[in-house]
Amino acid sequence: MNLHQLRFVREAVRQNYNLTDAAKALFTSQPGVSKAIIELEEELGVDIFTRHGKRIRGLTEPGRLVLSSVELIMQEIDSLKRIGKEYAAQDSGSFTIATTHTQARYILPKVVQAFMQKYPKVRLSLLQGNPKQIAEMVQRDQADLCIATESIAGVDNLVTLPCYQWEHVVVVPPDHPLLKIKSITLEEVAEHPVITYDAAFAGRSRIDQAFDKRGLKPDVLLEAIDADVIKTYVELGMGIGIIAGMAFDPDRDRNLRAIPAGHLFGMNVSRVAVKQGAYLRSYIYTFIELLAPTLNRKLIEQAMKGEHENYEL
Template identity: 45%
Template sequence: MKLRQIQYVCTVARNGLNVSAAAEALFTSQPGVSKQIRQIEDELGAQIFERSGRQFTCLTAFGRGILPYLERIQHEVDNTRRTAQELTSPGTGTLSIATTHTQARYALPDVISAFRARYPAVRLNLHQGTPDQIAALAVAGKVDIAIATEGLENFDELVLFPCYLWNRAVVVPKDHPLAQIQRPTLEDLASYPLVTYVFSFTDRSKMTSAFARRRLEPNLVLTATDAEVIKTYVRSGLGVGIIARMAYEPIRDTDLACIDIRHLFQDEVTSIGLRRGLVLSPPMYDFIHRFAPHLDRIAIDTALLSHDIDKGKRLFRAHLPYLTLLSECRSRITEAPPSYAQP
């Protein structure tokens, strides 16, 4: 049994049994992938994949039983290669991050700039997607770090680390009636058409639940994945925008009023997701610490190396009081005036 054969089986499984996609990811040909898989099946004495012609249709019972072991081997091979590279060429290699547009656009630029200054020889790959896509990339080993607000908790293969809290803001043209109100109510918002994020990008259920508790039905006329798109349609007069507060840029968005609405909705938690058992390189620890200074190496390793899924969740919850206090301190610093609403 060869490591390449194990890699090919795992890559096909991670790509939904799509041999073409697996071949592309492996930088090889489809016949080459099929040949390696036949060889490992011959050696093991059973088929891993059911076939229909040249296509794989599903895992066999044997395949379902053996795949976790092959994945574990491949995982340790990846860790070994990463460790070997760090030992032979410290401060080099590749760091792959998957995140949403909001994080990439507003939360990560300063972190990445500082990281690049410290590790100029490390190549950064930044992938954008929905939270579910981001989590799937991390679980499949296609990225090292997943950063998102929602979706990561649905994958037990990931250990989550809370990074920071954020809340929403209303953005409207400066001549909009809401711009005159410093503390709008849910009734105020429900009286206008709303433009906000698609459901999968933030926990919009918190927002809709807040309206539902007041027996209000928000009029969502447009949803988007990008805060800049939301602001564009606000400028066009389509509706009132609800965005992450960090996405309002006072220097660039001078034509918009930004109104603090954290009194209406619960805080959101942006988290880092790491694949369980992952061995981190020094640059990876450094990146995480720059993004979330309260996360130290001991806490990260304790959660990652534990086989107790609940331990990571307990560590997650343990950090929330600290983040709440930090969020409150930041709010006080940036709260003069308490609202960005303009007369």
């Protein structure tokens, strides 16, 4: 048994059981991958994969257990490599953050700027997607951490910690009648066409739940993943917008007004998540502390050990 065999098994699964693609991803030959997997099966005495002719189609029951062990072993190997790199270069390396558009556009710029001033030698990458996609990036070791709203909490193999709270706002043109109301209600919001986030983003589930609880069905005219898109269509007079409060800037959005809506849709919590058992470079702890001053390295390490599973703001 050797590490090459374990890598081949893991990559075969990641490439949807296509050994040609797995071989390309690992810069080797398809026959070599196939042979190594067969040799590992013979050594273990079980079939890892189900087959149709010479093609593999899926995992057998013992194959699922083998894959689970392989993932743990390869994670430890990756951690050992990162430990070596960190002690060789404390202030340089690569750092990949997976996040949503809202976080990348409105929250991270100042955090990234402060981080890069501290670690100018670190090569930073930002990957964007919906919460499910960015969680998978961390699970697959394509990113070191991810940042999103509540929907990344409870994802398998991820440790999540709260960063900050925020509320939605209703954005309207300067002359809109809702601005004359001291405290708007859901019924009053539902009287107007609504432009808001796609179901996968920025606390949309809380918006839907609030209306459902009151038996209301707002006319959702348009859904988008980008608050700037939502604001553009509100400026055109097509409807009212419901966006994350962080996405509204009075100086930048001079043609719009924001009405706080926390009393309608509740408070949201943005979270940072890392892979369970991952080894974090020292500068990753620094980044998390810059993002969420309520967090520190000791608390993060305790959470990684399962000692602060219920930590909340």
